[in-house]
Amino acid sequence: MTNFTLQASREWWSQRWLDLLDSYRFKKRLERARSYYRQGNVLSIEFKDAKVLAWVQGSEAEPYKVSLFLDSFSDEEWGYVIETMSHKSVFAAKLLAGEMPQKIEEVFTSNGLSLFPFTLGDVHGKCSCPDKAVPCKHIGAVYYQLGDHFSEDPFVLFQLRGRTKEQIISDLRNLRSNKNINLASERFIQEEKYTRQSSIYQHKYSIKIDEFWQYNEPLEPSLVVIIPSLNETVLDILGTIPLAKDEEDLGNSPVGDVIINYLQSVYKYISQKAVFAAMNVGE
Structure with a gap:
């Protein structure tokens, strides 16, 4: 995707990602990175586990190899996040439909995590170009390109934190399925308990219609x-x-x-x- 996407047409999570880059103080470098992105110099981009691998055409004939990644969350941390998601039916429904919930960050912050990086220092980038600055214009171009990928597939952002779309959806479905089973089991136990109590009550205080109006004891x-x-x-x-x-x-x-x-x-x-x-x- 080589066409520049207007800010107004971006999804909120995609724009949130780009706002971090736009806060970079070296504006000239950002202009060159944005120009590379608009001109389609990002030749290819792929995801290998939680890492982004890309080839960017620079001033040399041979394109530069760029890698970019965020710190992944541990399995335990993702377990807390998925558990919190499952408690919010709106979040679970939107994610299962492939949409990013508006307040998804609350799920992470409530567990002491942040889905989005706080600073550019939280984004680890490496480029094969001779420029030692991070981010260089090639890394910046890939960063801009990721904004488009996030708009098309919000789960890419989760993948950078260590969980694929398939893993998240599977974990959510399993967790919600187990909860439904537990609720059904609890309901069955309560119904059985009620049935036993009703049976005991009816046995102890059983009333026969044909004897209802009879009174065989002498009156005072x-x-x-x-x-x-x-x-x-x-x-x-x-x-x-x-x-x-x-x-x-x-x-x-x-x-x-x-x-x-x-x-x-x-x-x-x-x-x-x-x-x-x-x-x-x-x-």
Whole structure:
């Protein structure tokens, strides 16, 4: 990629990388490095483990060999970083989708690390050119070229710290898979515990529907108050019952009175029987 990428179109992590180089005090050297980058003098660039290897065409016929690398994090440090990433679902989702989360630096700083180098001294560069300055214009051109690589693939930045894209995604998936298994196992244990407790409770306090309303123990006499019904019956509450014969209203006729009186005597008799039964008293 030889075309210059405008700052406004760069991804934030790519621009963050280039801002460090732009802070270099030797501006003339940076101008030459940027010119090499724009003109396509970086002939090839490849990644070998955590190191960048490149060939840069200089003023001589033979291109110069450039190597560049950062200090890699240890396996233990990467373990902490991956663990922290897995706790943040947004980070994990974006990384698994090949995107760089906006606040990815927080994952590293919370573990006492820095994804980006603090100074140019943290970027170790070596060039086969006779210029002993670091960075020389050839190293600077490769540095600018890396900004484009970071925009295309943010995992390149992680690779410079010792972890490839495949390793990070695999570690994240395994860790999140194990967590899901642990959560499912914990949920299963809780459900089993709840089931056992429910079974014990039901066995101890089992209720049979057909016996729910039964009470076979004698009642405490002092707590039982039985009040015989008053002379008033349901018939008194309902009032006169209309009795008709041949469409003639006989509700107040002697025949109606006989029927009403008979029903009232029946109700009174039944009420007395109910009181005797409740008091367990024979007739």
